[in-house]
Amino acid sequence: MKLKHLTLRGFKSFADRTRLDFTSGVNVVVGPNGSGKSNILDAIAWVMGTQATKSLRTEKMEDVVFAGTETRPPLPRAEVALTFVNDEQLIPLDLAEITITRRLFRDGTSEYELNGAPCRLLDIQDLLSDGGIGRQQHVLVGQGQVGDVLNARPEDHRAVIEEAA
Amino acid sequence: MKLKHLTLRGFKSFADRTRLDFTSGVNVVVGPNGSGKSNILDAIAWVMGTQATKSLRTEKMEDVVFAGTETRPPLPRAEVALTFVNDEQLIPLDLAEITITRRLFRDGTSEYELNGAPCRLLDIQDLLSDGGIGRQQHVLVGQGQVGDVLNARPEDHRAVIEEAA
Amino acid sequence: MVDLFEDAFTDIARYYEENFALVFPGGTGRLRLEEGADPLATGVLVEAQPAGKRVGRLSLLSGGERSLAALAFLFAVFRARPSPFYVLDEVEAALDDANLHRFLRLVHTLRESVQLVIITHQQQTMEAADVLYGVTMEPGGSSQVISKRMTSTTV
Amino acid sequence: MVDLFEDAFTDIARYYEENFALVFPGGTGRLRLEEGADPLATGVLVEAQPAGKRVGRLSLLSGGERSLAALAFLFAVFRARPSPFYVLDEVEAALDDANLHRFLRLVHTLRESVQLVIITHQQQTMEAADVLYGVTMEPGGSSQVISKRMTSTTV
Ligand SMILES: Nc1ncnc2c1ncn2[C@@H]1O[C@H](COP(=O)(O)OP(=O)(O)OP(=O)(O)O)[C@@H](O)[C@H]1O
Ligand SMILES: Nc1ncnc2c1ncn2[C@@H]1O[C@H](COP(=O)(O)OP(=O)(O)OP(=O)(O)O)[C@@H](O)[C@H]1O
Ligand SMILES: [Mg+2]
């Protein structure tokens, strides 16, 4: 269940609709400080269903909506769509690709879609879980997290292994 | 009260007696991972009287004594001497230089010296306090600490300013 | 449940040893189970001994050594029980050039079978890319991304 | 006691604004006192707005932006109430090359009056040295230091 494309629109610093087409091998993202690289990781975490504002560096979920700049007005909603290759038929749907979409409006309303059809957050989370990427914890390694790995206690190291098992 | 020389002997990875002569301007320390650069900062913190094992990356104070390698035996004691220039006569002693020395033996015994004469840890801490470098907190900025500065709460930022005031 | 953990532990422990040898030539890395009454809850101890050094506390390792050992451990988990993809954000920031080169061997162990998205500031990591994505932002503007396929003839 | 703090706060706030403008050209940095009943205990708020961006939460800043703002703040404290020396251990690790160059302007504001010991892996920082200290360790050996005086003709 590899990544095929990611589309961001109004998500954090990605005001304009932006699409990344991934290769199945090694994708390397570069750019200056503050350009939006970690925001791309946040977008992936968010569309996969994370609710932990702390892991998105926000205090309220609404912080992920493009807040405007000195020269551009804020946007009314954040939207991220992530398309997977259903290559190993890990997910029992008869489709070559699976697209999950998450949308948040400033008034706090949320929308979720599975291949364009409205669904619940839980449906997305279940789908990913079946695909073996349900628990994001070590699928996404955030900036600064590596330094903490060895500081963790033996119970935490066990938990990492149990989760992967 | 600038730094003049630092001598390490049996302190962490500095088994052999090693001396650094500082310039009054910009001193830049480089070297591969694990070569001993941060250990130099630890030596300065330690000889200035820090008792916080955590800030020295140790669990017991004894951890600072050279523990040996696959090809060298452990040493029986750690010793660090730091010489300051008494340029602003900040310290009311009639001397051009001031040297503080700290020694720790494996059995846990500690020794302290001020210009070669035995003294107590408190004497060293008082001396530095008079010289305006008593509170090391922001005289020594450790590896990885900068990332935490802005995460601190408003009370902590106030404390930084009060301490410097 | 215990068997699932035991199997995973055995595999991850083996890969950790292999990875550690790749990134710390001459060094030794081991995973051990803590001594404990309860086999369902004993913790996992990560040991890391760079070449020539004596087994000491993990806390005494340098910033770069600790990062590298952590990466050896994480990549052991990745190798033993792979997800389809991983996203890594500046995980090699603390490594000097020589260790960065060794870290890229870890990347190599995974790249045939697992998709990787790696965010970096490091030149050597950029050279490992199949596709490079450049992210930019004009002051007051929106983030933008331009991608470029790298081939083995592109340096 | 309150006056001592108030004086220090005023000076540090001014230097923070100056430093911020040095490292974030076109941006704005401010220190503010919290609203609070007790003037002896109101906290200090650090605000950081890079060029073109809107004031947002500090937590939304990138890793590099946050490091740079933190350094602008620390160096403001250093400038306002200098100690004779400071020792900095890899404080610029998160900065890209352009920001590293700007950070070295902060170093420049201090170097005439304050002694600095800077541990680094960055080439640009090495170029700012009056004296360079190379630390090495053979596997199984002791750490060693070799120093080299840099002159303005050495590149
Ligand atoms: N809701 C939002 N609206 C507008 N801009 C935002 C929003 N959330 C975050 N940003 C901006 O995104 C930028 C941070 O982007 P990001 O963390 O992705 O940078 P980065 O490329 O990872 O940089 P670094 O190399 O320093 O880690 C910040 O400048 C922040 O102000
Ligand atoms: N008591 C001790 N006896 C022997 N070696 C020690 C002792 N304490 C620490 N060390 C060794 O010192 C090394 C760490 O040194 P240090 O942290 O100074 O490295 P560094 O040059 O700062 O590296 P980095 O660039 O990765 O931060 C470790 O390899 C550790 O094993
Ligand atoms: Mg980032």
Ligand SMILES: [Mg+2]
């Ligand atoms: Mg270090």
